[in-house]
Amino acid sequence: MLCNLQLINFPAMIPEEKNAICEFILKTYPMSQEQLASVVQYFKPKAFHKNDFVVEEGKICQFYCFMEEGFMRAYTYDHAGNEVTTALYSPNQIVCDLSSFFKQTPSQEYIQSLTNSRVWYITFDELQHAFHAMPYFREFGRLILVNSYTQLKQRMLSMLQETAEARYAKLMETNPVIFQKVPLKMIASYIGVTDTSLSRIRKEYAKNRAKA
Amino acid sequence: MLCNLQLINFPAMIPEEKNAICEFILKTYPMSQEQLASVVQYFKPKAFHKNDFVVEEGKICQFYCFMEEGFMRAYTYDHAGNEVTTALYSPNQIVCDLSSFFKQTPSQEYIQSLTNSRVWYITFDELQHAFHAMPYFREFGRLILVNSYTQLKQRMLSMLQETAEARYAKLMETNPVIFQKVPLKMIASYIGVTDTSLSRIRKEYAKNRAKA
DNA sequence: CTGAAAACTTGCCAAATGGCAAGAATAAAT
DNA sequence: ATTTATTCTTGCCATTTGGCAAGTTTTCAG
Numbered sequence: 486m487l488c489n490l491q492l493i494n495f496p497a498m499i500p501e502e503k504n505a506i507c508e509f510i511l512k513t514y515p516m517s518q519e520q521l522a523s524v525v526q527y528f529k530p531k532a533f534h535k536n537d538f539v540v541e542e543g544k545i546c547q548f549y550c551f552m553e554e555g556f557m558r559a560y561t562y563d564h565a566g567n568e569v570t571t572a573l574y575s576p577n578q579i580v581c582d583l584s585s586f587f588k589q590t591p592s593q594e595y596i597q598s599l600t601n602s603r604v605w606y607i608t609f610d611e612l613q614h615a616f617h618a619m620p621y622f623r624e625f626g627r628l629i630l631v632n633s634y635t636q637l638k639q640r641m642l643s644m645l646q647e648t649a650e651a652r653y654a655k656l657m658e659t660n661p662v663i664f665q666k667v668p669l670k671m672i673a674s675y676i677g678v679t680d681t682s683l684s685r686i687r688k689e690y691a692k693n694r695a696k697a
Numbered sequence: 698m699l700c701n702l703q704l705i706n707f708p709a710m711i712p713e714e715k716n717a718i719c720e721f722i723l724k725t726y727p728m729s730q731e732q733l734a735s736v737v738q739y740f741k742p743k744a745f746h747k748n749d750f751v752v753e754e755g756k757i758c759q760f761y762c763f764m765e766e767g768f769m770r771a772y773t774y775d776h777a778g779n780e781v782t783t784a785l786y787s788p789n790q791i792v793c794d795l796s797s798f799f800k801q802t803p804s805q806e807y808i809q810s811l812t813n814s815r816v817w818y819i820t821f822d823e824l825q826h827a828f829h830a831m832p833y834f835r836e837f838g839r840l841i842l843v844n845s846y847t848q849l850k851q852r853m854l855s856m857l858q859e860t861a862e863a864r865y866a867k868l869m870e871t872n873p874v875i876f877q878k879v880p881l882k883m884i885a886s887y888i889g890v891t892d893t894s895l896s897r898i899r900k901e902y903a904k905n906r907a908k909a
Numbered sequence: 910c911t912g913a914a915a916a917c918t919t920g921c922c923a924a925a926t927g928g929c930a931a932g933a934a935t936a937a938a939t
Numbered sequence: 940a941t942t943t944a945t946t947c948t949t950g951c952c953a954t955t956t957g958g959c960a961a962g963t964t965t966t967c968a969g
Binding site: 628633 | 799832843856886
């Protein structure tokens with residue numbers, strides 16, 4: 486759909502395969518077809534295999550990715566050496582360690598692909614260049630940061646005031662696909678409970694749903 | 698100190714009273730005296746009285762503040778109508794509801810001054826203008842966002858993997874001044890426990906410190 | 910200085926969550 | 940298809956945190 490007029494409107498020509506990222510950009514920050522084309526041209530395709538890392542602890546995050554297909558998670562280790570899931574990614578999201586990427590400093594965590602996945606990425610130098618040249622790209626970039634911050638704050642609030650079961654229920658209703666792709670253990674630490682507890686919570690939740 | 702050469706170096710003239718904000722900017726993103734001067738000129742002084750609001754729920758955050766003196770907190774209400782402290786601010790920090798400010802949308806929370814306080818602020822339109830004109834100001838602004846995000850992530854991690862006592866201890870060591878200015882109840886919800894529990898935790902903590 | 914309000918502590922008990930270990934179910938590898 | 944590893948569930952009990960209410964201390968306005 487996005488590409489109907491491409492052949493007669495050269496400056497805005499966008500390959501069909503970039504439809505998903507285009508939609509995402511427009512949804513985040515509306516702009517003209519010409520602007521969109523100039524932004525989206527920077528993004529290059531890349532595939533990750535299951536278990537590949539987008540970034541590893543101690544290394545600088547090299548990719549600012551829009552994930553079109555696949556599932557990923559970010560994690561780190563606690564004092565006791567247990568993995569703690571810090572983020573879960575499903576399709577049509579930005580996948581990136583924003584701290585590491587924007588400050589070009591070593592990452593504190595791993596981002597790993599849980600399935601084979603396809604992304605569109607841009608490097609730091611390219612992004613800097615593009616931001617400098619295109620105010621609307623800057624605005625888009627800032628909104629991604631602000632939205633990430635807002636979402637994290639929501640999650641924080643959820644940790645502060647909701648019970649583990651409520652957090653589970655919310656994730657279940659918001660993003661049920663996650664549960665088909667991500668092992669319980671990883672979801673548990675993301676929600677902030679042990680896998681044992683989550684197993685019980687899930688049981689309770691199922692029971693309550695059955696009643697209603 | 699910063700102002701030694703001002704009289705013979707007009708473009709970089711910065712009033713002495715802006716020393717604190719200048720230091721903060723330079724620490725966040727190093728730049729030349731000329732650049733610093735052009736950035737800092739945008740910030741205007743403002744005072745808040747004890748209990749004044751920087752922003753209220755449902756209103757758009759109008760100020761991007763650097764707080765030079767005072768203490769503030771951000772809070773919202775949970776389902777049961779209890780206040781939940783979402784942030785605590787001490788001097789030499791940016792105080793702003795970043796979501797509301799940058800998206801120019803209604804705030805979800807209150808930011809209230811707990812003491813009389815003095816800030817340097819800039820409005821959204823001014824900030825947009827300044828960001829547009831000055832790449833180094835943009836970089837500074839982006840770093841503020843990234844750093845806020847990073848700090849929130851750290852706090853999130855702390856919620857996920859540390860006990861309430863550990864979170865108390867960390868705050869105690871990191872920012873002890875807070876405890877002289879902010880009632881226990883507010884700190885409790887910030888840490889993610891009830892005031893009753895925090896009272897006990899503090900007792901335990903004191904006992905343990907005494908031993909060591 | 911005094912009285913009211915707010916903040917803080919503490920005892921008692923309930924609820925939520927964790928830790929460990931064993932067993933069941935599922936997925937992955939050969 | 941069989942084996943092996945991983946994931947998930949569950950029972951038992953310990954630990955952490957919460958809720959309520961009473962009592963104490965501190966703060967603050969008049």
